[in-house]
Amino acid sequence: MKMNNYYLELFEGRKNIIILPHILPDGDTIGSSIALFYALKKLEKRVYIILNDKLPSNLKFLNANSKIITTEDFEKLSIKPDLIITVDSSDTDRLGDRAYLLDLCSEVLNIDHHSTNTNYGKYNLVNSKAAACGEIIYELLKKLKIYIDKNIATALYVALSTDTGSFKYSNTTPLTLRIAADLIEKGIDFSFINTELYQNKPINKIKLLSDVLNSLELHFDGKLAVIYVTNDMLKKNKIDISDTDGIIEYARDIEGVNIAVLLKEFSDNTIKVSLRSKYDFDVSIIAKKFGGGGHKKAAGCTIYDTIDNAKNILLNTFRENFR
Known part of the structure; x- marks a missing residue:
């Protein structure tokens, strides 16, 4: 969707803005939310990122926890x-217990x-062609004429890198790489970022990986x-479900x-399912x-x-596609 003045004028006269990343947060929803946080602060807005979930350990270097509050904390502020x-949420279910x-x-x-976005907002800035x-967010900030400083650039680079598999997935486009190049030119330490994102896994996650791979089934x-992450595996390895990304x-x-x-065994009788395809199969149809x-x-x-x-x-659903 084109970003016309309709969207740019949205921020005029707004003082209190809340940002909602999706549950089980990943690098894109957190990186994008933090970039928005920094940008809107430049416009002298009061900005609150509200999230009840723990962050994956590979995102700690963003110091995101200092910018995030829980719903309980927000309610104490009595702010309207x-x-x-909402950021990176195709429907309101992706907001979990914060949907209210x-x-x-x-x-x-x-x-x-996401191409499956239900357009639940009063304003829907949805572009399924974006990686x-x-x-x-990058295009929005450009239109708003907000200078993308090193902090914003770092957060946006995290968003792009994680959702493209470090720029190796097929959703990576020439535009994606041009934006990444511009962010690097802002002076970000992309070598450090890549190390933190992909090469600093906690030992507990490696131990969990061993258990998960032992659950592997081929059909x-x-x-x-098919692989599993059960609550017993998480407890045994003393790791949060947020670190299964x-x-x-x-x-x-x-x-x-x-x-x-x-x-992923999220809770009793609540199983979060992640689907990935390597070639041409459209897993969003199954979802x-x-x-x-997705x-x-x-x-x-x-x-x-x-x-x-x-x-x-x-398996019964997939069986129809493997006859």
Whole structure:
């Protein structure tokens, strides 16, 4: 969607703005939210990023926790927002237990890049061709004539890098790389950023990975791989579910595998499903069947059942495509 003056004028006269990243946050939703936080501060806005989830350990270097408050903290402030911005959330379910905050203000700006976005905002800045929400935020800041300093550039680079698999996924476009080049020219330490994002995994995550890979199952002549993250695995390895991002790639990267499925036991009878495809299969079609969404090669949904039943339900759904 083109960014006309309609969107730019949204920020005029707004004093209190809240930003809502999606649950189980990743680098794109956090990087984009932090970039917006810094940018709107330049416009002398009071900005609050509200999130109840823990951040993945590889994002700690952004010092994001100092900019994030919980819903409980926000309610204590007794502030009525003038504008609510959701970031990287294709539907309101992706906001989890913070969805009620949307009732605080009718002025909701939905910024997203998923083709399955339900356009739930009063204003919907949705571009499914963007590799990451970070691309959309970058263009927005350019239109707002907000100088992209090193802090903003770092956050946007994190958004782009993580949602493109360090610029190796097929969603990477010439525009993505041009934006990344501009961000590097702002003086960011991209070598340090890449080290923090991809080369500083806590030992507990490596131990968890061992357990997860031991759960590996191959189906349909090795074309589909399934792995699990159970609550018992998380407790055993003393690690939060927020640090399971990226594990699915180990299943997808197996020779002969076209589709990878990661089942995360979020709570009793609540299974978060991540889907990835390597070639042409559109996994968002499968996710939609269960009320989820996403992209052609990366999608997700929630199945309210046991982890074994969720696996069997998914296998029966995929079976139609492997006949």
